[in-house]
Amino acid sequence: MSLWVDKHRPRDLMKLDYHKDQAIRLKSLVQQSDFPHLLVYGPSGAGKKTRIMCLLRELYGSGAERLRQETMHFTTPSNKKIEIMTVSSNYHIEVNPTDVGIHDRVVIMDLVKNVAQTHQIDSSGQREFKVVILNEVDDLTKDAQHALRRTMEKYVATCRLILIANSISRVIPAIRSRCLTIRVPAPTESEIANVLHIVCKKEGLSLPTELAMRIAKSSDRNLRRALLMCEASKVQQYPFTADQKVPEPDWQIFIKDTARMALSEQSPKKLGEVRQKLYELIIHGIPPDIIFAGLLKELVRNCDMSMKCQIASHAAQFEHRMRLGNKPIFHLEAFVAKFMAIYKKFMEDSLGDVF
Amino acid sequence: MQKERKWFKPIFEFNETSSPKKNKRNDAKNKSPTYEKPSKRHNSNTTYNFNDKNWMKNFEPVNIEDVAVHYKKIHEVEEWMRTACNKSNNDMLLLSGPVGSGKTATVRTLASKYNIKVTEWITPVDIEYPSVLGDYEIKESQSKKFLEFIINSANFTSLLDNNSCKLVLVEDFPNVFIRSPTEFTDVLQQYKHRAKSPIVFICSETHADNKNTAFHLFTASLKEQFNIHHIMFNSVSATGLKAALKRAVDIISKKYTFTYNIPTADLIESIVNSSGGDIRSAILNLHFASLKGSQFNLETSIIKEKEVKNKTSRKKKSVSNKFMSLGKDQTVSILHGVGRVLNPKEITTSDGHKIMSHAPKDIIDQFLSHPSSFINFLEENYLPHFSCINDVDKALMALSEGDCLISEWREKICQEYGLYVAIAGLMTANKSPVSAWNPVRGPKNMKIQYPSLSELPILEPNYLYKGKVLVTDYLTYTKIIGS
């Protein structure tokens, strides 16, 4: 049994459910004599990976879909052994260079070199190059990005890179200008609802339109999450009703709880409890910037405009520091403390006004 | 005249040399070494009697009861030695334990008790030099020499004495074994076949470097193969140390009053505290601290320190602080450092200024080698000391800024600044401290624990799930769907 997300993933460029114009352009790109490096960017769950897999299929035929998982080993200049998971077919290889932290540069250089130096065995294949897919390019270190730029030029004859990023703000211009950039906006809510209907129909289920819209709304325009939510709802209750509960991601609930704690009482003791919650979130792998955004959203709800402004400005400041520093918890905690201090003052002032 | 004197200084010196020469000649007549000249002030006789070079020997245990090791351990070793020597077979014993825990002393004292002759292998220095031909030959000869030595000393009695029992002691392992442990196995094999006396190996454990110690030669399988008996020593307990030092003081008061001052109880206390269970360094410290001639400034400074802080609880600390240069524990522990930052004490100086009893600068100097781990400790422990959220806010501002600076690896100085910002910020932020006892906790392990894919069987195995997406999207729902 596989998840709906995987089961009903479109495998052909022409069968994509939205951004159809773009699909046609991608298809024509494949048919042209040469194929550029690509930089595909868009928010999480917008369908970047799906499009890339379709593109690979278009390039190499169904052979690109026979995947296998491997662990590759690299040695850093300081003689540290690192290993990284890769998924590859005969024609491409995919990695998450950010998995190895600051050693990402080594992985990129060695991997691309390896791939570029092993020529396609099957010369009857229609392409003389292999494809390297790099995930989360925007989270790469600057060092690695610069290395990437050189690597792209050097091995252009035998290897093409497809870079995946959530946003191009953090990709250095030198890389941007060497790639054909493809923007994949998140699907709109109605597009998501539409996909949900199609999937349910394939599964032989009937999905009320209201429920589809509600799922689409609470999924933050993330199609993957929407499909998972839909499937989870089905497990919880079927036949569907229009007003049934849609399960939220548990970490979102957790962040909301944390924010509520900070609002309920502003004392060092409470901060200690909030800190425990933040630890939990970080250890379970929720990215700190998402925690920041979630907290900000919840905390400013019942503040007046000038306070909102203050808090947002502090959030931006601490988030920036978090990027510079290496202990996210320091800055998250500092933000919560700052909020508590501001909020407490505000409450005291407004109480003072009442009396 | 002044100028001339400067220019012609060598001449003046030349003129003056006559008097030191004379002194020297006088000294030579007295047969007293020049370095003991200052002690002439007190008593010229003392210098004479302090000619015993191996003064450590003075304090060596004579009876087995004097050894500052737990009696059960001694008993264990004693048992083994008795049986091994009686059977006069080739049993093997391994003694391991921290430095200065009395391993060698135990063996030697027991051996003298049972009248066993101990032959000790000492790696000769000359074979350390590699020859021009390459070091293969050397290796060969080093292990060969070792084997020859231990077998010969195990099997042949010296003509000069007629001991019935013999014991081979190996404390100094030839380097070649550390490089190639298999050779050691071969040597042991040979020994097992040919030797007729028990052998004792002594290994010191150091937690500093785990590699390259002889202790790692003795793997579990090796011990099993040769049936090596293993006795582990712990570091000497405080009471054991005290007893041993007391014995040493007795020896001093009986025989060596002209060499040593009789140490005070405070001094012994501080030596026990600072030696960390190392009997050898404790004796060494005792020796230096109570040696006549050097003791005066030490003693007086201790007294001064005591006058400043007359609280009894403080006394011990200040005494041990004074002996930092003597003891092995030279650094302030990280826990002390955390305490100093989180409970800053202000002292009012004579001219009315308030200063910190421990300046941030001093604390920084202690922790510059590992700023980030210290700051982690601070972060973990600061919160219970605060009572007002506004102070917490200020403290966290400092910590957050400190973290940023410490992460700036391109400029070395930033580490120092970062630590300074964090420490000084924390020390000054707290306006209304909570005075309660808070145990210092270690920082949390913040390594992200991604769920393993095996926990989530419904995920497609060949799709590279990114950590982030896996956690934020899949995890919740796969749990629901999978249940």
Add this chain to the structure above:
Amino acid sequence: MQAFLKTGKISNADKPSSSGTKVVKKKPPAPWVEKYRPKTIDDIVDQGEVVQVLRECLAGGDLPHLLFYGPPGTGKTSAILAAARQLFGDITRDRVLELNASDERGIQVIRDKVKSFSQLTVSNKRPDGRPCPPYKLVILDEADSMTSAAQAALRRTMERETRTTRFCLICNYVSRIIPPITSRCSKFRFKPLARENVIKRLQEVCEAEGVDVGNGEILQEAVHTCEGDLRRALTALQCCQRLIGKITPEGLIEVTGLVPQELVDKFLSTKNYSELEAFVDSFLMDAYSASQLLEQLSATVVQSGHLTNKQKCVISEKIAVCSHRLLDGGAEVMQLTDLGCTIIMANSDP
């Protein structure tokens, strides 16, 4: 691009500046930027004085150390490459060492590679006997990204090897070059290109490529979106042509990653926090780039007619702070929210 050189298909003089050129394939058709790079200094668009000086230098056969600076895409690299080609002709490959930011350019490289290259003496005759200048040329592209230690190492080399080697440094910001070096070079400032000249050049290229661009409208748009950067405009045109098959204003915006102007205006006129939140969410969901928004916003704010000077000050200051944080890797949503708050406050307090 290095791959071209490795295979030796194109002479060294064609080695492009690395910033902003597009690498697409190993066989022709080459990127338009390369294909239409000026062959002689007289082809350089719009840099009258510089060209004049260079021409005189070439006629005299001697070059001083050069320092070219100016905004991207104004022809700095093209100028020196064209000059080198005119000086050395077919032996350009042996006489020119070009290093750009993507090459290793730490202090070690300056010490070893540049030094050993510059110490070689060359004759004043070509292999075939014709005369040529008796020196070599080291081109350091994107010199402002060199560390100051490497620059300092360079300065001794520059001084000592003047007899055999000329240096040409190319950078965007002359302030990032250490003074000892700037004082050793003749400085040339490359002005931003005049719009009509850029359009003329683009038109020539499009005609040569056989691409239909209709009347001047689209090219006007292209120049506008690329802020006078000829290279960027050419790259954008080519990308657009490849991806869509024809050149349209929408296509240009798409390939350059620009934020549509109406979104910029909407952001600037945000009234309250919930509106801001919704805007930021949908903006990021549509995968627009926050740094690009800030760039465009900055231009809009400065030219805006309805903002007071005070408002402009406040907003511009925040834009600067936020784009710095974005450069350091800050989260887009945070920075946009922060900036949005400032805009709201500024809007309510003219």
